[in-house]
Amino acid sequence: MAAEFPLPRLILEHRGLSKLRSTYTERLPERVDPDTGRVHTSYHQAVAATGRLSSSDPNLQNIPVRTAEGRRIRQAFIPEEGSLLLAADYSQIELRIMAHLSGDRGLRAAFEAGQDIHRATAAEVFGVATPEAVTADQRRAAKAINFGLIYGMSAFGLARNLGIEQGRAREYIERYFSRYPGVHEYMEAARRTGRDQGYVETLFGRRLYLPEIGSRNAARRAQAERVAINAPMQGTAADIIKRAMLKVSEGLQRDRLPARMIMQVHDELVLEVSEDAVDAVRSAVIDAMAGAANLSVDLVVDVGIGENWEAAH
DNA sequence: CGACTCACG
């Protein structure tokens, strides 16, 4: 209704601003440690079933970024005098892992060619002659399809996300799987493996058990099947960034670099770096993150540097 | 304490 009427739009706007104020603007200053002058989070290694870290008290893995007002909160995260913040994030890591685990030729080729993956997907699914001819709407739909694949999507879920008819969503999915048959085979294999073994595992062998995969309740079973598809990709990404964190830590110590790794946000590491060491730290972090696993597609790392967390992106 | 909402990847 917010798209059509002022009142619901104002209610949602008010909720959004209230969320930012009550959760971040008012709470984070209360969390500044008087001894250090900093906000310190706790990371948990045995909470998320997929192997991701989680963060609490306060959660620093859900600092706003999607709206202009939210980004003002991110701007409040600053380094000490004489240092800068460096943010390094993996580009499309879960889709790259999907390309690796599935071995799909077309998907691997798209990454190897350095293509905009959502654009390349759109060209295939919508039968556009060249990636350049893909429209903004087609790219947006392809991006939703790519996310959906990682989540073990249904036509219902894709339709709701895109605001289209379920039949049309079904067509998109069928088109995708006919263009990327290796991905389709991988999805089927993930369900089968989950059912046969009662668990699935990441590239490095960490397991996630699926007690509901044999349930007689269709909804529970379907949920377990989506987990069987998603967990190897999300979990392998989690394994890779943990390996990268060890490599970064070792690299900083080995070269006596004046930098500290201060945050992890699932596919991103944030470091506080002395200004004069920025170039050396940048290349050390890229090497560590890109070299954390040897997949059949490259791991690409984007790095930004700035005077606050927002500016480092 | 659960449901709901909303912040993130």
Add this chain to the structure above:
DNA sequence: ACGTACGTGAGTCGT
């Protein structure tokens, strides 16, 4: 027939 995209944490409200 059935419910529906994966993983989290936190504030608010009602019970």
